[in-house]
Amino acid sequence: MSKILIRGAKVLGGEPQDVLIDGETIAATARQGEIDWSGAGLSAEGAEVVEADGKVLLPGLVDLHTHLREPGREDSETVLTGTRAAASGGYTAVFAMANTFPVADTAGVVEQVWRLGREHGYCDVQPIGAVTVGLEGRKLAELGAMHESAAGVTVFSDDGKCVDDAVIMRRALEYVKAFGGVVAQHAQEPRLTEGAQMNEGVVSAELGLGGWPAVAEESIIARDVLLAEHVGSRVHICHLSTAGSVEIVRWAKSRGIDVTAEVTPHHLLLTDELVRTYNPVYKVNPPLRTERDVRALREALADGTIDIVATDHAPHPHEDKDCEWAAAAMGMVGLETALSVVQATMVDTGLLDWSGVADRMSIQPAKIGRATGHGRPVSAGEPANLTLVDTAYRGFVDPAGFASRSRNTPYEGRELPGRVTHTWLRGKATLVDGKLA
Amino acid sequence: MQRHLISAADLTRDDAVLILDTAEEMARVADRPIKKLPTLRGRTVVNLFFEDSTRTRISFEAAEKRLSADVINFSAKGSSVSKGESLKDTAQTLEAMGVDAVVIRHGASGAPYRLANSGWIDAAVINAGDGTHQHPTQALLDAFTMRRRLVGRDAGLGRDLAGKRITIVGDVLHSRVARSNVDLLHTLGAEVTLVAPPTLLPVGIESWPCEVSYDLDSTLPKSDAVMMLRVQRERMNAAFFPTEREYSRRYGLDADRMAKMPENAIVMHPGPMVRGMEITAEVADSDRCTAVEQVANGVSIRMAVLYLLLGGAVAETKAAPDANHAPAATQTRTEEK
Numbered sequence: 145m146s147k148i149l150i151r152g153a154k155v156l157g158g159e160p161q162d163v164l165i166d167g168e169t170i171a172a173t174a175r176q177g178e179i180d181w182s183g184a185g186l187s188a189e190g191a192e193v194v195e196a197d198g199k200v201l202l203p204g205l206v207d208l209h210t211h212l213r214e215p216g217r218e219d220s221e222t223v224l225t226g227t228r229a230a231a232s233g234g235y236t237a238v239f240a241m242a243n244t245f246p247v248a249d250t251a252g253v254v255e256q257v258w259r260l261g262r263e264h265g266y267c268d269v270q271p272i273g274a275v276t277v278g279l280e281g282r283k284l285a286e287l288g289a290m291h292e293s294a295a296g297v298t299v300f301s302d303d304g305k306c307v308d309d310a311v312i313m314r315r316a317l318e319y320v321k322a323f324g325g326v327v328a329q330h331a332q333e334p335r336l337t338e339g340a341q342m343n344e345g346v347v348s349a350e351l352g353l354g355g356w357p358a359v360a361e362e363s364i365i366a367r368d369v370l371l372a373e374h375v376g377s378r379v380h381i382c383h384l385s386t387a388g389s390v391e392i393v394r395w396a397k398s399r400g401i402d403v404t405a406e407v408t409p410h411h412l413l414l415t416d417e418l419v420r421t422y423n424p425v426y427k428v429n430p431p432l433r434t435e436r437d438v439r440a441l442r443e444a445l446a447d448g449t450i451d452i453v454a455t456d457h458a459p460h461p462h463e464d465k466d467c468e469w470a471a472a473a474m475g476m477v478g479l480e481t482a483l484s485v486v487q488a489t490m491v492d493t494g495l496l497d498w499s500g501v502a503d504r505m506s507i508q509p510a511k512i513g514r515a516t517g518h519g520r521p522v523s524a525g526e527p528a529n530l531t532l533v534d535t536a537y538r539g540f541v542d543p544a545g546f547a548s549r550s551r552n553t554p555y556e557g558r559e560l561p562g563r564v565t566h567t568w569l570r571g572k573a574t575l576v577d578g579k580l581a
Numbered sequence: 582m583q584r585h586l587i588s589a590a591d592l593t594r595d596d597a598v599l600i601l602d603t604a605e606e607m608a609r610v611a612d613r614p615i616k617k618l619p620t621l622r623g624r625t626v627v628n629l630f631f632e633d634s635t636r637t638r639i640s641f642e643a644a645e646k647r648l649s650a651d652v653i654n655f656s657a658k659g660s661s662v663s664k665g666e667s668l669k670d671t672a673q674t675l676e677a678m679g680v681d682a683v684v685i686r687h688g689a690s691g692a693p694y695r696l697a698n699s700g701w702i703d704a705a706v707i708n709a710g711d712g713t714h715q716h717p718t719q720a721l722l723d724a725f726t727m728r729r730r731l732v733g734r735d736a737g738l739g740r741d742l743a744g745k746r747i748t749i750v751g752d753v754l755h756s757r758v759a760r761s762n763v764d765l766l767h768t769l770g771a772e773v774t775l776v777a778p779p780t781l782l783p784v785g786i787e788s789w790p791c792e793v794s795y796d797l798d799s800t801l802p803k804s805d806a807v808m809m810l811r812v813q814r815e816r817m818n819a820a821f822f823p824t825e826r827e828y829s830r831r832y833g834l835d836a837d838r839m840a841k842m843p844e845n846a847i848v849m850h851p852g853p854m855v856r857g858m859e860i861t862a863e864v865a866d867s868d869r870c871t872a873v874e875q876v877a878n879g880v881s882i883r884m885a886v887l888y889l890l891l892g893g894a895v896a897e898t899k900a901a902p903d904a905n906h907a908p909a910a911t912q913t914r915t916e917e918k
Contacts, residue, residue, distance in 0.1 A: 341690075344784050344785070345784060345785045346785040346787075346788040347785070348783070348784075348785060349783035349784060349785030349786050349788070349789070350760070350785070350788070350789075351690055351691065351714055352690040352711075352712050352713035352714030352715070352757060352760060353690050353691070353712075353713075353714075355783070355784060355785075357784070421698075422690075422691030422694045422695050422698075423695075423699075463667065466667075466669060466699075467667050467668055467669065467695075468668050468687065468689040468691060468692040468695050469689060469690065469691045469692075469695070470688075470689035470690065470691075470692075470712070471667075471668070471689060
């Protein structure tokens with residue numbers, strides 16, 4: 145078994161430590177230079193040494209919201225390219241959304257995606273199952289079969305579409321309780337968002353683009369937390385994007401409702417002012433909101449009202465963005481820039497420390513998705529799923545260097561802090577010195 | 582002047598007055614027995630229309646021909662666009678044929694902006710109406726009509742619309758004409774009031790440089806010009822208002838309402854009019870209604886815009902721009918290729 149000695153890493157941003165990986169697990173951790181080699185047959189002999197030099201060591205990141213596009217849209221991403229992008233961004237586990245072609249609404253499709261992830265070995269791929277057949281919102285998919293499949297699905301979502309029928313949502317919330325599942329809701333009232341192109345407000349009024357009002361998200365979240373309370377289920381809110389949604393989730397948590405929520409990196413940084421360029425690279429669903437919303441989202445992530453950061457990594461081929469706004473696809477890639485955006489918006493602003501980042505980007509997402517072996521403490525005996533970050537780095541985002549097959553990033557040319565240099569998946573390096581292994 | 586005309590909001594007061602003054606010069610051409618200037622001889626202009634439009638396309642075409650430009654008309658129907666070709670490929674195909682300016686009408690807000698700023702083509706871009714965003718030449722021809730009527734044909738030269746009270750009534754939410762007019766009229770010093778049922782006003786309108794009212798009757802006595810916007814009957818199917826009759830009763834302009842307007846105030850309409858809906862036939866056909874005049878003025882305005890954007894000089898200026906002769910063409914191109 146291979147051994148790796150990481151020397152002088154600030155574990156969760158704390159004092160420099162040495163971390164010894166032996167095989168698939170962490171064998172020992174101690175203050176720099178103070179590993180007690182006498183105990184339990186430890187030895188550094190033959191270990192590959194990684195000089196961390198004050199870089200920050202985090203548990204491997206976990207993304208609860210990734211679009212890997214395979215099967216069906218391999219022109220924009222595959223399980224292989226998507227998991228390579230994930231490893232580049234410091235992720236050791238990603239949850240793959242169900243809106244593929246065919247839809248991941250059967251045990252067969254989720255097992256295929258799960259198996260591809262295992263074969264490629266860059267990152268654990270945990271498929272998300274569709275809530276309803278074909279994401280059509282009418283008939284429950286075979287949730288139990290997907291759970292019992294080799295893929296062991298626990299998170300169910302019609303993401304991209306809202307489960308807008310209140311009865312279907314109620315039944316789904318109830319049904320998955322039998323096996324500890326959770327429904328992740330894409331909160332978007334469909335009638336209020338017909339023809340919606342961007343956030344409804346001052347900018348949409350000027351640009352003449354169809355508005356996506358905050359109330360379309362908030363009304364669904366309000367309904368769903370009340371449904372979850374009524375039937376005693378847990379519910380997860382995808383890509384929460386408005387200040388009003390934060391208030392509703394905060395209220396629900398104060399009532400003891402079992403709700404969790406995610407925010408995307410782009411909603412922590414970008415606003416609808418960017419739409420003035422009519423550049424579809426800023427077109428995303430839910431849309432970029434206002435400065436006030438961005439502030440509320442950052443504060444909510446800091447105080448734990450929002451539990452996690454999830455990327456909503458949504459690859460699209462060039463031609464789907466190199467066009468007029470209305471014709472363009474919605475979504476942005478995010479796996480390879482997520483940690484940098486979180487550092488810029490949360491750490492460098494003093495809102496969150498690195499142990500907070502570990503919590504919001506690894507520990508909590510693993511807990512919500514029941515991803516065993518991920519989001520664990522960096523200590524002896526734990527699986528060696530780790531991410532090493534050079535937090536002092538600053539650089540300009542260059543999509544040409546992405547591992548993802550798609551380039552639709554809103555950050556091209558933007559200066560962002562931080563760079564993932566190493567990622568280990570169960571002791572196996574998937575990223576070394578910023579290069580994929 | 583900028584190199585493209587995308588939005589009325591991009592025009593300074595001096596730009597706008599220059600266009601209006603130039604349009605007065607152009608209007609004189611229409612009074613001649615031979616209505617033609619050699620100005621754009623050898624230059625090629627394409628009218629790229631992705632949306633049905635009769636009056637705007639014909640107006641641009643007349644303007645281009647009176648300036649002696651070579652005109653190519655391209656309508657999306659029956660073209661490669663209906664076979665799935667992208668805007669980018671269509672534009673590049675046309676430019677490869679040697680086009681100096683693209684006049685574009687598109688159903689998607691922002692399409693002309695994308696065409697001008699994405700590095701897809703080099704030609705000047707003139708927005709002939711995009712989605713529910715902007716229609717700057719319409720706003721210019723409206724301002725031209727107002728200046729002539731409210732200030733005077735000769736007296737108006739060099740002047741703006743300072744202090745004039747303009748009321749715009751109707752479907753503001755879906756109207757590129759309203760957006761362009763609010764921007765331009767504000768720049769020209771006019772006081773604008775928008776009147777509509779609340780359902781037909783966009784959320785976020787509070788940031789616009791104008792007043793908003795739900796009550797037409799109280800606004801009419803304080804208006805030097807009242808512009809009626811077309812209201813599509815289909816809107817009532819989406820619950821924007823209950824019935825056509827109720828809309829007409831509350832927001833339509835009939836003779837009784839017109840009588841409440843100041844004596845010299847004018848009634849405007851960008852067309853096409855829905856008689857019996859937002860305007861009665863009696864008002865539409867009255868002397869105070871400038872709808873037909875607006876059409877004639879549209880040609881003069883579009884001639885002025887083409888003249889100023891394309892430099893008003895012969896084709897050689899593209900290679901060697903003459904700073905004194907052609908101010909509009911001397912802007913250095915800063916767009917990325």
